[in-house]
Amino acid sequence: MIFKRKKLFCRALLLLVLLAAVTAAVLFALRPDLRFIVKHEFGRLSESAELIRVSEKNLNLESMYIDELEQNGCILNQSLMLVNSDNLLPEGFSADTQEYKSSGAVINRCALNAFEKLSEAVRDETGQNLYIMSSFRTAAEQEDILAQEGSDTAMAAGSSEHQTGLALDVYTDGFAGMGFLKSDAGQFVNSECGEYGFIIRYPLFKKKVTGIEYEPWHIRYVGLPHSEIISLEHETFEEYVEGLEIGKFYEYGGYIISRQQGELIRVPDGSEKTVSGDNCGGWIITVKK
Numbered sequence: 001m002i003f004k005r006k007k008l009f010c011r012a013l014l015l016l017v018l019l020a021a022v023t024a025a026v027l028f029a030l031r032p033d034l035r036f037i038v039k040h041e042f043g044r045l046s047e048s049a050e051l052i053r054v055s056e057k058n059l060n061l062e063s064m065y066i067d068e069l070e071q072n073g074c075i076l077n078q079s080l081m082l083v084n085s086d087n088l089l090p091e092g093f094s095a096d097t098q099e100y101k102s103s104g105a106v107i108n109r110c111a112l113n114a115f116e117k118l119s120e121a122v123r124d125e126t127g128q129n130l131y132i133m134s135s136f137r138t139a140a141e142q143e144d145i146l147a148q149e150g151s152d153t154a155m156a157a158g159s160s161e162h163q164t165g166l167a168l169d170v171y172t173d174g175f176a177g178m179g180f181l182k183s184d185a186g187q188f189v190n191s192e193c194g195e196y197g198f199i200i201r202y203p204l205f206k207k208k209v210t211g212i213e214y215e216p217w218h219i220r221y222v223g224l225p226h227s228e229i230i231s232l233e234h235e236t237f238e239e240y241v242e243g244l245e246i247g248k249f250y251e252y253g254g255y256i257i258s259r260q261q262g263e264l265i266r267v268p269d270g271s272e273k274t275v276s277g278d279n280c281g282g283w284i285i286t287v288k289k
């Protein structure tokens with residue numbers, strides 16, 4: 001009797017396992033977005049991008065005042081501003097924006113070339129077009145969105161990085177929002193945007209850090225090599241900025257990176273020197289050697 005029951009139990013278990021396997025196979029066949037997420041998340045386990053600390057003795061440093069950066073051959077932009085509900089934009093903040101190629105979309109000037117390159121790559125690799133649904137918003141526009149949508153999905157004015165013009169909500173024909181991941185364009189953007197200066201700003205499983213659910217359509221310009229490091233390390237922008245120790249220098253892929261405070265900063269010598277405020281009282285210096 002006991003033997004019979006055991007046999008019955010084993011058969012039921014086998015049936016359940018088979019049923020689960022068939023359901024998973026059907027789901028996978030019908031849902032390219034799920035297939036992408038599983039493949040992408042597993043792929044990340046083998047990826048990393050290590051920042052190497054560099055001693056300042058090995059660098060040729062020049063001290064510069066922030067208001068004299070441009071005279072000293074540096075580009076001052078807004079690419080690395082950390083904006084969230086803990087780091088609000090300063091009162092009277094003015095985004096450095098420009099319309100992207102007569103598209104009607106206004107984006108931060110520093111992201112123009114990078115977005116053009118990303119769009120071209122999407123077209124070349126997938127045959128699909130990448131469009132901007134929402135980009136720069138004024139504080140008043142952000143307040144209107146909050147009033148319409150409520151605080152579950154919309155950010156309060158001052159805490160939305162759309163007000164910097166660095167955040168872009170993108171889509172392709174027939175695929176927007178969460179559905180963006182079902183398209184080849186969406187999958188390309190989500191796996192490759194780090195190579196083009198963009199990050200998925202609100203990644204999967206990172207709500208605890210960002211306060212925001214996964215948004216595969218919301219890309220954020222941070223520039224190279226930061227986008228590559230953040231993507232490969234599977235970090236949030238919050239974790240990346242906080243991980244840069246004030247006053248230290250790091251090397252990655254032919255670049256020197258440093259986060260500093262004060263009006264007088266030390267900039268390493270290099271072919272391309274960029275400085276951006278971090279919106280946390282400091283500056284992030286990026287120098288291409």
Ligand SMILES: [Zn+2]
Pocket residue numbers: 134162167168169218
């Ligand atoms: Zn957005």
